[in-house]
Amino acid sequence: MTMKKEILKNNKTQPNLKDYAVACKEFRWEDAENELGLSTKDGINIATSAIDTHAASWRKNKVALYWEGADGGCKEYSFGDLQRESNRVGNMLRSLGVRKGDRVFVFLPRIPELFISIIGIAKIGAVAGPMFSAFGPEAIRDRLKDSGAKVLITDSSLRERVHQVWDELPDLKTVVVTRTVEGGGGGEKLWKREVRYEEEIEKESHHMTVEPMSLDDPFYMLYTSGTTGKPKGVVHVHHDMISHYITTKWVLDLQEEDVYWCSADPGWVTGTVYGLWGPWLNGISQVVFEGRYDAERWYAVMERHGVTVWYTAPTALRMLMRAGDGPVKKCDISALRYICSVGEPLNPEVIRWGMDVYGLCIHDTWWQTETGAIMITNYPSMPVRPGSMGRPFPGVKAAIIDAQGRELPPGSSGILALKPGWPSIMRSIWKDKERYDEYFKIPGWYTTGDTAHMDTDGYFWFIGRADDVIMTAGHRVGPFEVESALVEHRAVVEAGVIGKPDPDRGQIIKAFLVLREGFNPSDELKEDIKEFIKHRLSGHAYPKEIDFCESVPKTRSGKIMRRLLKARELGLPEGDLSTLED
Ligand code: WTA
Numbered sequence: 001m002t003m004k005k006e007i008l009k010n011n012k013t014q015p016n017l018k019d020y021a022v023a024c025k026e027f028r029w030e031d032a033e034n035e036l037g038l039s040t041k042d043g044i045n046i047a048t049s050a051i052d053t054h055a056a057s058w059r060k061n062k063v064a065l066y067w068e069g070a071d072g073g074c075k076e077y078s079f080g081d082l083q084r085e086s087n088r089v090g091n092m093l094r095s096l097g098v099r100k101g102d103r104v105f106v107f108l109p110r111i112p113e114l115f116i117s118i119i120g121i122a123k124i125g126a127v128a129g130p131m132f133s134a135f136g137p138e139a140i141r142d143r144l145k146d147s148g149a150k151v152l153i154t155d156s157s158l159r160e161r162v163h164q165v166w167d168e169l170p171d172l173k174t175v176v177v178t179r180t181v182e183g184g185g186g187g188e189k190l191w192k193r194e195v196r197y198e199e200e201i202e203k204e205s206h207h208m209t210v211e212p213m214s215l216d217d218p219f220y221m222l223y224t225s226g227t228t229g230k231p232k233g234v235v236h237v238h239h240d241m242i243s244h245y246i247t248t249k250w251v252l253d254l255q256e257e258d259v260y261w262c263s264a265d266p267g268w269v270t271g272t273v274y275g276l277w278g279p280w281l282n283g284i285s286q287v288v289f290e291g292r293y294d295a296e297r298w299y300a301v302m303e304r305h306g307v308t309v310w311y312t313a314p315t316a317l318r319m320l321m322r323a324g325d326g327p328v329k330k331c332d333i334s335a336l337r338y339i340c341s342v343g344e345p346l347n348p349e350v351i352r353w354g355m356d357v358y359g360l361c362i363h364d365t366w367w368q369t370e371t372g373a374i375m376i377t378n379y380p381s382m383p384v385r386p387g388s389m390g391r392p393f394p395g396v397k398a399a400i401i402d403a404q405g406r407e408l409p410p411g412s413s414g415i416l417a418l419k420p421g422w423p424s425i426m427r428s429i430w431k432d433k434e435r436y437d438e439y440f441k442i443p444g445w446y447t448t449g450d451t452a453h454m455d456t457d458g459y460f461w462f463i464g465r466a467d468d469v470i471m472t473a474g475h476r477v478g479p480f481e482v483e484s485a486l487v488e489h490r491a492v493v494e495a496g497v498i499g500k501p502d503p504d505r506g507q508i509i510k511a512f513l514v515l516r517e518g519f520n521p522s523d524e525l526k527e528d529i530k531e532f533i534k535h536r537l538s539g540h541a542y543p544k545e546i547d548f549c550e551s552v553p554k555t556r557s558g559k560i561m562r563r564l565l566k567a568r569e570l571g572l573p574e575g576d577l578s579t580l581e582d
Contacts, residue, residue: 070291089120132540234426242424250379255284260310303332347387416450490516512565
């Protein structure tokens with residue numbers, strides 16, 4: 001362990017947030033804005049603040065990105081390198097006709113080009129749409145079509161999935177293809193409107209004029225699931241950077257010498273906000289690991305790069321817990337000094353296990369794609385109550401309310417709501433005002449769709465979702481999208497989808513299917529349907545369990561009663577059945 005890490009680990013360095021109560025009393029968003037040194041009169045840009053400012057300072061040669069490939073190869077990028085490379089991407093996009101406000105989607109594995117592209121897109125004032133590399137053609141089509149994306153950046157291993165749906169995407173002018181890092185067949189013939197990333201970049205200068213933006217201009221959008229309809233495009237603006245900056249500083253407690261690793265992919269909001277912008281706004285070195293979850297490999301990544309702060313998810317932690325002490329004992333991860341978790345309830349059992357194995361308390365954080373930054377959370381300087389999500393970030397007002405918007409007293413269960421006004425709150429749902437307005441139906445509040453309660457000391461405790469949204473392995477899945485994809489299978493006429501509790505993944509997806517005439521239930525058919533969904537939609541959204549049934553319960557107005565499917569599955573009371581069809 002180096003001297004610096006020892007100092008950090010022994011906590012001789014004070015946490016960035018020293019006193020929660022004082023911070024709440026004195027907090028002003030303007031102070032965070034001033035720390036970032038924004039001068040709105042000349043225009044701002046999140047990429048300038050996250051990259052160029054450091055590249056123009058003594059941090060120029062500081063490592064911004066320690067990248068480790070799935071095959072074990074490593075690369076390092078300084079802030080100066082990221083500036084130059086992202087400038088070239090920005091210039092390339094301008095040459096391809098992309099202008100301020102246009103949507104540019106990115107469909108890449110976690111390779112350096114993914115991060116460089118997102119920064120380059122922000123630099124020209126376009127809107128980046130990161131897509132998870134496990135998405136199938138259907139998921140890709142829905143996002144590119146709805147957003148009207150003009151350019152897509154992908155690689156040779158993924159482009160074929162785009163080809164399958166290109167005909168349905170009239171707005172998509174150009175697809176930029178980079179090779180996979182392993183060299184995965186970059187030599188193949190390109191389609192008419194495909195260009196090669198490396199060739200285009202080569203033509204461009206390392207210098208550029210960054211587009212001056214206002215705080216209210218969008219810079220990224222992410223599609224997320226609700227109970228009904230296709231995934232919705234949550235739009236975020238440059239103003240978000242103030243929330244990114246200060247929450248990263250106070251919650252993840254990142255300090256100059258830290259080596260930070262966020263295990264989330266930028267296709268999910270955690271990876272975009274805390275695996276890219278937040279840490280770089282703070283000038284911190286981050287690790288990106290291209291590969292998938294693997295207990296031994298993850299610890300080896302931490303050892304190799306000397307990770308000091310780690311942001312991960314309960315599912316991963318539960319899997320590591322089940323993997324036992326073996327893998328962790330093989331590696332030296334003694335540099336690790338701080339751990340945070342997000343995405344699902346963090347079981348007290350996992351916190352206790354973390355204390356034993358890592359000698360560190362895992363700090364839970366709560367937020368959503370729509371909130372754009374951590375909202376309710378634990379801090380290094382505040383005692384953790386295992387099972388609680390913690391307390392609201394200074395400057396954020398959270399409450400438990402009833403359907404009329406009245407605040408409920410401590411101990412009462414109700415709707416978890418937030419008072420709008422923090423910088424990173426979403427600014428729209430792309431082309432869907434109605435769905436945006438849904439969040440603000442209770443006057444004065446943003447409603448989260450979660451239910452919770454608050455104790456007398458203001459700690460919040462998660463209860464569940466108020467709707468049918470499924471959280472599986474930290475991923476948010478809407479039952480409707482899965483049902484829609486299921487009924488496209490030739491054997492399926494009707495589908496009802498629920499989340500079923502699972503000890504590792506929080507929930508797994510379970511589907512109840514009615515088969516078309518002429519098809520008989522069989523294990524082979526189940527496997528075929530699972531593969532179909534994995535391929536069409538995404539690896540994380542396929543039903544792990546399938547039951548065939550005669551009918552799916554529906555209301556008289558034709559809505560699938562997922563609540564009833566769930567109650568039957570779990571042997572719970574069936575509740576009010578007055579609206580059931582038969
Ligand atoms: C759930 C992820 C319990 C919650 C950043 C929320 C959590 C949804 C926690 C948002 C937590 C997130 N404890 N549940 N600490 N954090 N959730 O948009 O239901 O992918 O509404 O954002 O995840 O999921 P999303």
